[in-house]
Amino acid sequence: MTALNKSIEPGDSPDLTEERASGTFDTNAMAAVIYGSDKFAQRRREISEAISKIPELADSAPLPFLDRFGKVTEGSRKLSVILENIDKLIDPSSYEEGLHLYTEVMGMEGHPLALHEVMFIPALIAQASDEQQVKWLGRARRREIIGCYAQTEMGHGSNLRALETTATYSPETQEFILHSPTITSLKWWPGALGKSANWAVVVANLIIRDKNYGPHPFMVQLRDEDSHEPLPGITVGDIGPKMAFNGGDNGFLGFRNYRIPREYLLNRHAKVEADGRYVKPPHAKINHSAMIRVRSHMATGQGALLAHALVIAVRYSAVRRQGYLEDKSREVKVLDYQTQQHRLFPSIARAYAFIFCGFETIRLYDQLLIDVQNGNTSGMADLHALTSGLKSVVTYQTGEGIEQARMACGGHGYSMASYISEIYGVAIGGCTYEGENMVMLLQLGRYLVKSIEMIQNGKSRELGPMVAYLAENESEIDLNLGPNEYLKVFEYAARNQTWRATEKFQKLRNSGMSNEKAWNQASVELTRASRLHTRLYIMSTFINHVGSIVDQKVKGVLIDLLNVHVTYEVMDIGIYVQGLLSSNQMDLIRNQLYVSLETIRPNAVSLVDSFQISDMQLRSVLGRRDGNVYENLFKWAKSSPLNKTDVLPSVTQYLKPMMEKSKL
Numbered sequence: 001m002t003a004l005n006k007s008i009e010p011g012d013s014p015d016l017t018e019e020r021a022s023g024t025f026d027t028n029a030m031a032a033v034i035y036g037s038d039k040f041a042q043r044r045r046e047i048s049e050a051i052s053k054i055p056e057l058a059d060s061a062p063l064p065f066l067d068r069f070g071k072v073t074e075g076s077r078k079l080s081v082i083l084e085n086i087d088k089l090i091d092p093s094s095y096e097e098g099l100h101l102y103t104e105v106m107g108m109e110g111h112p113l114a115l116h117e118v119m120f121i122p123a124l125i126a127q128a129s130d131e132q133q134v135k136w137l138g139r140a141r142r143r144e145i146i147g148c149y150a151q152t153e154m155g156h157g158s159n160l161r162a163l164e165t166t167a168t169y170s171p172e173t174q175e176f177i178l179h180s181p182t183i184t185s186l187k188w189w190p191g192a193l194g195k196s197a198n199w200a201v202v203v204a205n206l207i208i209r210d211k212n213y214g215p216h217p218f219m220v221q222l223r224d225e226d227s228h229e230p231l232p233g234i235t236v237g238d239i240g241p242k243m244a245f246n247g248g249d250n251g252f253l254g255f256r257n258y259r260i261p262r263e264y265l266l267n268r269h270a271k272v273e274a275d276g277r278y279v280k281p282p283h284a285k286i287n288h289s290a291m292i293r294v295r296s297h298m299a300t301g302q303g304a305l306l307a308h309a310l311v312i313a314v315r316y317s318a319v320r321r322q323g324y325l326e327d328k329s330r331e332v333k334v335l336d337y338q339t340q341q342h343r344l345f346p347s348i349a350r351a352y353a354f355i356f357c358g359f360e361t362i363r364l365y366d367q368l369l370i371d372v373q374n375g376n377t378s379g380m381a382d383l384h385a386l387t388s389g390l391k392s393v394v395t396y397q398t399g400e401g402i403e404q405a406r407m408a409c410g411g412h413g414y415s416m417a418s419y420i421s422e423i424y425g426v427a428i429g430g431c432t433y434e435g436e437n438m439v440m441l442l443q444l445g446r447y448l449v450k451s452i453e454m455i456q457n458g459k460s461r462e463l464g465p466m467v468a469y470l471a472e473n474e475s476e477i478d479l480n481l482g483p484n485e486y487l488k489v490f491e492y493a494a495r496n497q498t499w500r501a502t503e504k505f506q507k508l509r510n511s512g513m514s515n516e517k518a519w520n521q522a523s524v525e526l527t528r529a530s531r532l533h534t535r536l537y538i539m540s541t542f543i544n545h546v547g548s549i550v551d552q553k554v555k556g557v558l559i560d561l562l563n564v565h566v567t568y569e570v571m572d573i574g575i576y577v578q579g580l581l582s583s584n585q586m587d588l589i590r591n592q593l594y595v596s597l598e599t600i601r602p603n604a605v606s607l608v609d610s611f612q613i614s615d616m617q618l619r620s621v622l623g624r625r626d627g628n629v630y631e632n633l634f635k636w637a638k639s640s641p642l643n644k645t646d647v648l649p650s651v652t653q654y655l656k657p658m659m660e661k662s663k664l
C-alpha cells in the first residue's frame with residue numbers, strides 16, 4: 001500500500017488514475033480523520049507495509065477456494081506466523097494496532113483469537129476482581145490461554161433470564177457445580193468455542209441454597225492445557241458451517257456436574273462468600289458489560305465493513321464501462337450513471353457517519369468503564385439504550401448498503417472474486433449477534449417511552465441531552481435548508497413517532513389490556529420510533545464531527561458528503577414528515593440530493609481510497625487498488641481447483657457414461 005498523496009502508481013488502470021487526479025483533497029489527511037489521528041493512520045500504513053514484507057502472512061490461496069477445514073487451518077497457520085513476528089509488526093501493547101494487524105492478515109472470516117480479544121479479555125477487565133486479573137489477565141494477554149465468551153444457549157439467546165445452565169454453590173467444598181440440564185441448555189454459537197478455546201467466560205445461573213440469583217459470569221477451564229483434550233465433564237465441539245465466518249469455530253458446550261472453585265465466579269461486582277452469602281452488585285445489569293462494550297464498538301466495525309464493499313464497488317464502477325451517455329464513441333464508466341451514484345454515494349456517507357458515531361460510543365463506553373470501576377453506574381441505562389438502537393440501525397443499513405454495492409457490480413459482483421458476498425454475510429451477522437435487532441430496538445423503545453412519561457409528568461428538565469428534543473415543538477421549517485434544518489426535520493419525525501407509539505401503548509394499557517400485551521401491540525410502532533431516534537443521533541454526530549475538522553479541503557468534501565447524507569436520509573423518511581414539509585419542499589430536497597451526487601462524483605474514488613484498505617485486506621479482484629480487474633479476474637478463475645485438470649473425475653465417472661449410454 002502506497003503512502004502517496006493520491007495513491008497514483010505506474011501500471012494503474014488509466015481510469016482509476018483519472019479518478020484519483022480529480023480528487024480535491026489529500027487521502028492521507030482524510031485517513032487521519034477516519035482513524036482518529038494522523039499518527040494512527042500513519043501506523044496503519046506502516047503496519048500494512050511491514051505485513052507485505054512477510055510472504056507467509058499472505059493467504060496461501062484465495063480464501064473462497066478453501067473448504068471449511070482449509071479455512072480453519074489457514075487461520076491458525078497465519079496466527080502462528082503473526083505471533084512469531086509480532087514485535088516486527090506492531091506495538092503489542094496497542095489494542096488498535098493489534099486489531100489492524102488481525103483484520104488485515106486474518107481477514108473477516110473468523111480466527112481462533114477473534115473472541116479472545118473482542119470479548120474474553122474485555123470481560124476479564126470489566127468483571128474480574130484485581131486478584132482475578134493478576135491470575136488470568138496476564139496469561140490471556142500473553143496468549144498462554146485462548147478464551148471465548150459463552151452465554152447463548154441452543155434454546156435462548158435474547159431472553160437471558162431463561163438461560164438454563166446452572167452454577168450451584170456447594171458450601172461444603174466451596175465450589176460451583178456447572179450443569180447443563182437439557183439439550184436446549186447447551187451453549188450454542190460462542191465464537192472460537194468449538195475447537196480453539198481452552199478457557200471460557202461462561203454465563204450461568206447462580207444458585208445458592210435453591211435460590212436463583214440470575215445469570216453471572218464464571219471463568220471456566222474447558223480443555224487440558226497440555227493435550228488440548230476436553231476435561232472430564234465437558235462436552236464441546238463445532239456447530240457446523242454458517243452463512244459466513246467459516247474460518248471461525250463457533251461452538252457448543254455442555255457441562256456434566258463440572259466443578260470449579262468458588263474464586264472462579266468473576267467477582268469484581270457480585271460475590272459469593274465461603275458460607276454462601278451473596279453480595280449484590282451495584283447495578284442489576286452489570287454482568288452485561290461485555291455486551292455493551294461490543295455494541296459500543298459495532299458502529300465503527302460495521303462502518304468499516306460497509307467501507308470494504310464500497311471500495312470494491314466504487315473502484316470497479318470507475319473501470320467498468322457499459323453503455324453510452326452523450327459521447328457515442330466510447331462507453332461510459334458506470335459510475336457516471338445517476339442511478340449508480342444514488343446506489344453508492346449515500347452509503348459512502350453512511351460509512352463515514354457510522355465511523356464517526358462509533359468514536360463517540362467508544363469514548364462513552366471507556367468513560368463508563370472508569371465510572372463503574374469507581375462505583376458510579378448512573379450512565380449505564382443511557383449507554384445501553386443508545387448502543388441498543390445504534391447496533392440495530394447500523395447493522396441493518398450496512399447490510400442494505402453492501403447488498404446494493406454487490407448489485408452495483410453486476411454479474412461480477414455475484415462472483416466470490418468480488419468478495420462482497422462474504423462481507424455481506426459477516427456484516428449481517430451483526431443484525432443477530434450482541435442482541436437481535438428487534439429485541440434491541442425495543443430496549444431503546446422502553447427508554448423512549450420512559451422519557452415521554454417524564455415529560456407527561458412535568459419532568460422535562462430532567463431529560464438527558466439526547467432525548468431533550470422530545471419535549472420541544474417544531475411545526476414549520478425554513479425553505480432554505482442546511483444541515484441543521486435537516487436535523488430539525490429528523491427531530492420532528494422522531495418526536496412525532498415516539499409520541500404516537502407511546503400514546504398507542506398507553507391507550508391500550510389504559511383500556512385494561514395487560515402491560516405486556518399493550519407493549520406487544522405497540523411494538524412495531526415503537527421500533528419505528530427507535531430507528532428514527534437513532535438515525536437522528538447518527539446525523540447529529542456526523543454534523544458535529546464535520547464541524548470539528550481543521551483541514552479545509554477535507555472539511556469541504558465532507559460537507560459535500562454530509563449534503564448527500566442529510567438529503568438522502570430525509571427523502572428516505574418522507575412518510576414521517578408529511579405534516580411538516582410541503583410537496584414543494586420535498587421536491588427541493590430531492591433536487592438538492594441529485595445536485596449533491598454530482599458534486600461528490602469527482603471525489604468518489606478518493607473518498608473510498610481514504611479508508612486505506614490494502615489489497616491484501618480487501619481480498620477482492622474487482623476492488624484492486626490498481627484497477628487492473630479483467631486480467632486478474634481471468635487469473636483468479638484459472639486458479640480454481642476445478643481447473644487443475646481439463647477433465648474432472650466426476651465427468652469420467654458419471655457424465656461420460658451417461659452420454660455414452662444416450663448414444664446407443
Ligand SMILES: CC/C=C\C/C=C\C/C=C\C/C=C\C=C\C(=O)SCCNC(=O)CCNC(=O)[C@H](O)C(C)(C)COP(=O)(O)OP(=O)(O)OC[C@H]1O[C@@H](n2cnc3c(N)ncnc32)[C@H](O)[C@@H]1OP(=O)(O)O
Nearest residue numbers: 118157158160285288294297301380381384433434435446
Ligand atoms: C471491539 C469489538 C469490535 C467490533 C465487533 C466486531 C466483530 C464481532 C465479531 C463477531 C461476533 C462476536 C461476538 C458475538 C457475541 C455475542 O453475541 S454474545 C451474546 C450476546 N447476547 C445478547 O446480546 C443477548 C441480548 N439480550 C440482552 O441483552 C438482554 O437480555 C435484554 C434484551 C437487554 C433484556 O434483558 P433483561 O430481560 O435482563 O432485562 P429487561 O427486563 O428487559 O430489562 C430490565 C431493565 O434493565 C435494563 N437493562 C437491560 N440490559 C441492560 C444493560 N446492559 N445495561 C443497563 N441496563 C440494562 C433495561 O433497559 C430495563 O430497564 P428499565 O426499562 O428501566 O426497567
Ligand SMILES: Cc1cc2nc3c(=O)[nH]c(=O)nc-3n(C[C@H](O)[C@H](O)[C@H](O)COP(=O)(O)OP(=O)(O)OC[C@H]3O[C@@H](n4cnc5c(N)ncnc54)[C@H](O)[C@@H]3O)c2cc1C
Nearest residue numbers: 149150151152156157158189190191429432433434435438
Ligand atoms: C455470528 C454469530 C456469532 C455469535 N457469537 C456469540 C458468542 O461469541 N457468544 C455468545 O454467547 N453468543 C453468540 N452468538 C449468539 C447471539 O448472541 C444470539 O444468536 C443473539 O443474541 C440472538 O438470540 P437468539 O438466537 O436467541 O434469537 P431469538 O431471540 O430466538 O430470535 C428469533 C426471533 O424472535 C424475536 N424475538 C425474540 N425475543 C423477542 C422479544 N422479546 N420481542 C420481540 N421479538 C422477539 C427476534 O426479534 C427474532 O426475530 C452469536 C451469533 C452469531 C450469529
